[in-house]
Amino acid sequence: MSISRKIVDDLVANDVSFVTTVPCKQLAGVIEEVENRPGMFHIPANKEDEGMGLCAGAFMGGKRPCIIMQNTAIGVTINTLATLIQFYRLPLPMLISFRGELREPVACQVEMAVHTKALLAQMHIPTYHFHKHADADELDAILKYTFMCSKPVAILTDASFWGGYGDQ
């Protein structure tokens, strides 16, 4: 089974049915799987804070949400995480491609990578880092944890997890 399908299977198994995404080459397979999965509503967002607003509304409407984005989005969404998701105590799994890690070809990506875990730690956001495919075995438990504690939770997935950057 592809890793993208396994990830979406875990989302479905945890009743996640509203997924907002901002595109990412590494997460393209997951996004395609979300788009094609029956019973899952996929709504692309123009910016990640907008996506978090959509997720907040969907949760209050009775749907379990998830946001799929790049780690650069942490820089975009600090205020939304603090004043909406955390202040109103809303659960939000964040499946994040961790650009700027080992095998990264674009130097600028490293500039946000070095801040990513520090910012998440400063925000007291539980953070998990998938480096090998076997790490994704914990996704089911991470999703259950997220909805149990009603917090934003970060799942960082690096280039090694996705098998590098191809011929980039």
Next chain:
Amino acid sequence: MIRSEILRDIAPILRDHLVICNIGLPSQELHMIDDQPSNFYMLGTMGLASSIGLGLALAQPKKVISIDGDGSVLTNLGTLPTIANNVADNFILLIIDNGSYGSTGDQPTYAGKKTRLEAVAAACGCEAVVTCKAEETGTALKAALASGKMTVIVAKCDSGNIKVPVITKDPVTIRDRFMAEVAR
């Protein structure tokens, strides 16, 4: 006519629906005029009233009215194409356009200058866009509710504020009682 007068006018219409109310003075005014458990007051996060409202409308069948401002829509302009391309016919975006950032001291917004948000919304693909004068807001809102079509209303009003107390309710309380109304 200023924003708080519009809110006073339309409060009897809002009462029967789920309302996502914009940060700052709009929420404080609505809270003072007619606090309802079906009102979700934004205490922070400028710009996301329309996004929260759309997410809520897409997730459940009850009618949702997002009360936004011109400054807040300009902050999150990407919301308009998302709304246009994800039609929820139970969603109304009411933009109270006073051409200024009311909560911060009435500094002018670009909507108060050359930019017309109704034209932006239409260009983004929103199909039902209604522009009205402040005193026509209630009529426009009733018509939009009756139409059963997703509608963006741009209500033009004067800039100006009244003295209102801040909202001291706990955000989790606001969210909890709002979710109970959604589920009712």
